[in-house]
Amino acid sequence: MSVQLAMPKSWRVDTKPHKFCPGCGHGLVLKALGEAIDELGIQDKAVYGCDIGCSLLSWDFFNIDAIQTHHGRTTPVITGIKRANPEVIGIAYMGDGGGYAIGSQHLVNAAARNEKITLILVNNTQYGMTGGQMAPTTMPGQKTETSPYGRDPEKTGYPTQGPEMVAAITQEGAYVARGTVANPKQMKGFIKKALENQINGRGFSFVEILSTCPTNWRTNAEDTWKFLEKDMTKYFKVGEIKVPESRHEEGK
Amino acid sequence: MSVQLAMPKSWRVDTKPHKFCPGCGHGLVLKALGEAIDELGIQDKAVYGCDIGCSLLSWDFFNIDAIQTHHGRTTPVITGIKRANPEVIGIAYMGDGGGYAIGSQHLVNAAARNEKITLILVNNTQYGMTGGQMAPTTMPGQKTETSPYGRDPEKTGYPTQGPEMVAAITQEGAYVARGTVANPKQMKGFIKKALENQINGRGFSFVEILSTCPTNWRTNAEDTWKFLEKDMTKYFKVGEIKVPESRHEEGK
Amino acid sequence: MPEKPIKGDKRYFMTGNEVVAYAAVMANADIMYGYPITPQNEIMHYWTRMAPKYGKEFLQTEDELSAGFTTVGGVLAGRKAFTATAGPGNTLMQEPISMAEAMRLPIVVAVQQRGGPSTATVIYSQQEVTLTTFGGNGEGFRIVYSTATHQELYDYTIKAFNTAWKYRFPTFILGDGYQAKMRESLTMYDPESRGIELVSPEAYVGMPGTPGIDRPPGQYRNTYNVEEELYEVLQQYQKEYDAIAPEVAEFESLGAEDSDLVVVSHGVVSRAAKEAVMELREAGVKVGYFRPITLRPMPEKQLREVANKAKTLLIAESAIGQLARLVKDSIYGCGAGIIPLFKPGAGITAEEISAKIKSVLG
Amino acid sequence: MPEKPIKGDKRYFMTGNEVVAYAAVMANADIMYGYPITPQNEIMHYWTRMAPKYGKEFLQTEDELSAGFTTVGGVLAGRKAFTATAGPGNTLMQEPISMAEAMRLPIVVAVQQRGGPSTATVIYSQQEVTLTTFGGNGEGFRIVYSTATHQELYDYTIKAFNTAWKYRFPTFILGDGYQAKMRESLTMYDPESRGIELVSPEAYVGMPGTPGIDRPPGQYRNTYNVEEELYEVLQQYQKEYDAIAPEVAEFESLGAEDSDLVVVSHGVVSRAAKEAVMELREAGVKVGYFRPITLRPMPEKQLREVANKAKTLLIAESAIGQLARLVKDSIYGCGAGIIPLFKPGAGITAEEISAKIKSVLG
Amino acid sequence: MTYAFKERSFEVEKGLWAIFPGLCKGCGLCIQKCPKKCMSWSDILGVYGTPSVEITDECIACGICQNVCPDCAISVAKKKGEQ
Amino acid sequence: MTYAFKERSFEVEKGLWAIFPGLCKGCGLCIQKCPKKCMSWSDILGVYGTPSVEITDECIACGICQNVCPDCAISVAKKKGEQ
Amino acid sequence: MAKAVKIVLAGEGGQGVQSVAEIIAEAANEEGREALYIPNFGVEQRGGVSVAYLQIGDQAIGSPKFLTADIIIALSDRAVHRTRKYVGPDTVFVYDSGIEGVEDAIPTNAKKVLAIPALQVANEELNPRVFNIIIMGAVVKATAVVSEDRAKDAIEKKLGYKFEKNPKLRELNFKAIDRGAELVAGLL
Amino acid sequence: MAKAVKIVLAGEGGQGVQSVAEIIAEAANEEGREALYIPNFGVEQRGGVSVAYLQIGDQAIGSPKFLTADIIIALSDRAVHRTRKYVGPDTVFVYDSGIEGVEDAIPTNAKKVLAIPALQVANEELNPRVFNIIIMGAVVKATAVVSEDRAKDAIEKKLGYKFEKNPKLRELNFKAIDRGAELVAGLL
Ligand SMILES: Cc1ncc(C[n+]2csc(CCOP(=O)(O)OP(=O)(O)O)c2C)c(N)n1
Ligand SMILES: Cc1ncc(C[n+]2csc(CCOP(=O)(O)OP(=O)(O)O)c2C)c(N)n1
Ligand code: SF4
Ligand code: SF4
Ligand code: SF4
Ligand code: SF4
């Protein structure tokens, strides 16, 4: 009996250790994604796009064709690829800033058009790459570089409910879920379903993942888990929000 | 007994007849808005912003300070004004293209931040100003200049459910409704509530109005009403979707 | 293989936007991504009408950022992808174009210039020259064809796809609202029947085989960690750009060798310039005409020759010196003096150029 | 009235981003709108830290388009509003800036240049010169101060608000990632204690009284129906811009009157140029130094004087000829030859400039 | 003053009805919505040179036409006691 | 090959546990999640020069630490029959 | 080099000046001549004056717009105001005699000013719908850019499918061409 | 014109080179000298080498970065590789003698190459936490850009609040400065 590296087959070993910080949730999300790709056997068909944000650090992460795009623009790049070559499995990977702030027009319109792509959005409640500014997902009272006295919901609102918003504009065929790196197995399940939904040609698939950023949260391991599991879940409900079988109820 | 011009007091008579086409619903929306402003007595405090789109034709429509902005950018301009001078009543007026396509990041983020402004969005199911291209709101099967064989929901999705989306990301304090120029009284009521919500400092207020574009629909009066009242309401449900008293249910 | 709309050579009378749509089909473009803006809309209108018949795809995006980035995606997928825009749309398009510029992606963009700055007019101008040649936070590693006639719109739209895929620089057809909306005659043809070989696109992603097993993965980035890395890449681009520039640069010239005064103009204004110059030459006045067809790269060598012989260059453009800056950059050190005829956002007629020439010549 | 962070003159040692934040507070800026991007982030960080204490407002927007357009809104409301950006953010910012340019709105923008094109590097460059001076679909009716030291970052940030509100052109402080992130000393002061009067802003909308009753409504547009309307407006802008240009233009020069070779550079590169020139002059080599502080408008008259006397201008910049194009545009027809020292996206040291000068002088 | 619009008024049993041809663009939206079907095209041309509208005595001064006119070209005043 | 990571393996009753210090960034996430609290910092340094982790015999080879390691620095193999 | 004939046609939205210009341009093109037709288009055009610029000649046409027209046809009061600026000493300025209140706006620097009763002829003799075809006849006659027969061919090409169903329509349109031509024939 | 002293400090993320550079720069500034300190910063920096560029002189400093340093301190193997390029014939290259496997990377064109056992001294004599203060002492001694006393003042300013609670810490830090200085004193 011997021990092997427990890395997804689709990871590029020669670019590991990866470039994320110690304890960064991006690594966990990409592990789940890698496993999902392995299990679905789509390493040859997948095309991976990463955003600007810490996700850019993953441009050479997988043994998969990949493109590092602009901040917020991974959705249109992957959409463009998928429209031009429907054979590929398009995966757009981004942060909460990229998806809910600068790229939100792409997110909501790709969702409304039911683009047959899979979006994975990492919610770490702030802008990691630029050093920890407020994001649409920042928690009330949370201190960031641009909310140094804590986010005041009176002045800047409550954390964006991304999957709920996406669910409200997608029609049948869409898959929408929120996972967390605290539950790797469930997270992998959601990601896998989101990919399967694309493979089956059903429609837009969106998974938000609650993730960690010890660097900008300035937390040790204990507090990292605590913030993720206790604080974030107060505002962000983990689970499936829309599955392809369900119909779009609102507004019809 | 004599007859007076039945124009809202806040309209600028010297710029009438206005520049909208014969039968254009913009005129009806702006009549309702004018009446609401009159009734609330806020002509001195209102600041009106119009988008690029046919709404731009209203830049000198009212006896109200006004700014004609860029396509999709009326939301941030009015947000900027309101943030800098909270005394004003900021009104952002735009089309479905401006609000749901190119300006959708501003719409959803202003909504999420609960900006204390009032947005009125005219849904005429296409891009009026540029000559009738497909919009996010174009109906399935509807022929436009860029969907010459009819919009195919398989390829480009179903009409965007704007108010439903906005409702999904706003928290308490927001007001969200959908009116129609076919029901001027109700429409005025919605607009008035949306303005009152701002006056009361509650939060983001959003009213979508189903409107007519005989020019690009290429309809006569009869068919104009029919398309508005029969076809559009199949996809767009008229009514109040969120009122300030209600709480945000989803995702909490 | 779906058939093509144009078989033999045939004369047509149509709008410039229609011409661009036909030319794109004939260049074997696969997919157009776009967002409406006047005066380019009809390119999309005609393309969407033709698309099903000729096996083409179309996607209307939510804005020009998306139109540009989906076009980038189309190119990455190995398809001939293009978009069209104007004015404020062109301003926004610079973000995706800067990505294409950084990564040498052969996107093709048709620009129909309108009045600026800001929304200004939907009509006409030549005010998007700086934007199209050097827009974004980069160094303008692009190729820009400024057309003057419908014939050229057709010829250069076809050429643009070849240039883009051959050299892998973003390539532009720079027209304007006049060209977009006016009707005039041109001859359309099947480029292959004229021996014009259409360069085949190649995929950057989604190639056959499993990455890491059958082949290395196709992985691309536009971000560098240290200055030196970027500096090296840009030096390489500059070298390659400079090397192809003489081969890519095009111009039109008329009596410029032997004239004291040469009118320099581009695009639709050059029609007026040509008319004025030809008329005056017929009347025995020695004036010349020079027109860069590529604004990026400029036909530097030829322009310098002209500027070394002529006493005066009269630069006529529907902008405030955007062409003039490119010209001065090219001919710095030459002897010719420069006289401007700048009408930002407004057309220039042969009569005006003629009058200006006469006033200069005294 | 909340108190101010700086009372008398005092020496500080801090980063450039911190300096800009302080200067904006001292210039009586009311509100900052912004979107994070390296290397300008700390301007926002310091501003948000100081804001509650000094009665200032801040809004983090969803992107740079929104940051620019909310800034436009802030100015329309009659507040001193500003934003800061860099790189791809600056590319996006051109859309709102083009609206401000079209409507003469005195927005103030701090740009900390980073490597380009595209995302490139977050570090440093001078590659946003064309973008900042002439970006968008317009004619560059803007004022751009290119700073070289922390002292200047402070002085010109304060000045920018005055210039903007006095002349009503969008005004820029053009720094770079080095200036943003490095620490050096400077003296901060209360501008009013030095007799610098701070121009008061005025509201465009939301003034007292009821429009149509007590006063005409304040109504503004940037769209024109016919070419002639636009042409007229732009001619007027051009006239006004040309008229104020000599008053606004600034430069720094050293031994440029009597030298055969003059180094022309701007921003942080000019520190290296100055060091090199001073050293060589001490060693008896006759070289000069000229530095435009305003890149828009250029100090044309002074630069022409230099270029008429000097044999050679050595243009050094961390970009491929972006400054050089502005220089050639200004001095076309002058006798000086031009030698480039272009390092796109990379720093230039005194040693390099010195070596280049020596190689040119032979 | 460019905004002194000339009115054509009609007195009917229930009230006063007026059209301002200088504002009427001839869209016909009003005609479609009149519950009494008492509106028709007029020989008097509107602002765009298209026919404006007029009414017959059947009008009940309900004001619907006024409400749906996007150009405020119609004014209806109910007689007292008709509310 | 840069990617031949050296392992440190520990055999425990229920299986084999291994750490690859060349991948471990010392974040400590694993330590927090170990249900047996049997993990601790090691003297062997990880890739960033910070301590890597190791275990005691109490480890039950449950694999949780492997699952929560963002860097795939831990591999756990349950012995046969332990599933 | 024979200069192209420069024509400006202007009217209200519904008056069909753009189709007149387009049909003439196409007729000229069919004859192998060079034609360039450009409409005005603008943002606030809804309800604005519609202007067509047309040039026809034997060599490639220069600038799409021009400072001075050879002939201008203005069909409404606003059209008269809008097109005055294209008048030069060689310009023939034609307007509909039914336009009221434009006395002061009629250019005084034109070579010739013609008031033609096209609207009246349309309404009284023919049919309001062929008003623009009468105008077309007048333009064709006044400029000779294409022969009247070619003009009729062009109409046939454009509306043939309608004529087939209703041959009276053909007659009406051709009549309109002829009457339009007559209206100016006497005056030139 | 006396040239500024140019210093490059490089190490791994946690080694504190940026704070060393910043404290020295501030100390020099307090002495009324001109100092310019710029950190490296980059996108892929997470886990990358941290480099500090520091210049101190008596006149305004020129370019923030430079081609050749007067002194380089490299604290890890990657730091040695990263900083080699700043070596010139007048450069003193200092590295920690505990770094393994860099024999081939040590520059051969430097004026002087010094291997100092800073890490060892920290771990064995003092405390691993003052490793960077030892380095600071070495830099101050080797460059004389500020006096050792000023350096101590600067540390006092920065960490005084901690020293008050625990005066032993002050002693430890000052000791580290002295030991750092000693490490190079013998070698220069
Ligand atoms: C147009 C543009 N604006 C701003 C930036 C700067 N920027 C880079 S990453 C980033 C935020 C990233 O945050 P997020 O998307 O949440 O990803 P994370 O790093 O947190 O994973 C920003 C604002 C940019 N690169 N481009
Ligand atoms: C950046 C930019 N892109 C495109 C346009 C062109 N444009 C002007 S209006 C418009 C669409 C307007 O449609 P909508 O917002 O629905 O308003 P409507 O005219 O239908 O009332 C477009 C695409 C523009 N002005 N600016
Ligand atoms: S900054 Fe935060 S999100 Fe980015 S790599 Fe580090 S831990 Fe992860
Ligand atoms: S085009 Fe449509 S929306 Fe625009 S003014 Fe005309 S009718 Fe109204
Ligand atoms: S008032 Fe009522 S009844 Fe009278 S015309 Fe109008 S809609 Fe008809
Ligand atoms: S609705 Fe108004 S504009 Fe339309 S026809 Fe009736 S009166 Fe005229």
Ligand code: SF4
């Ligand atoms: S396998 Fe389970 S018990 Fe063993 S160390 Fe890991 S988490 Fe702890």
Ligand code: SF4
């Ligand atoms: S979770 Fe992984 S990287 Fe973090 S300490 Fe444990 S083994 Fe090391």
Ligand SMILES: [Mg+2]
């Ligand atoms: Mg984030």
Ligand SMILES: [Mg+2]
């Ligand atoms: Mg619309």
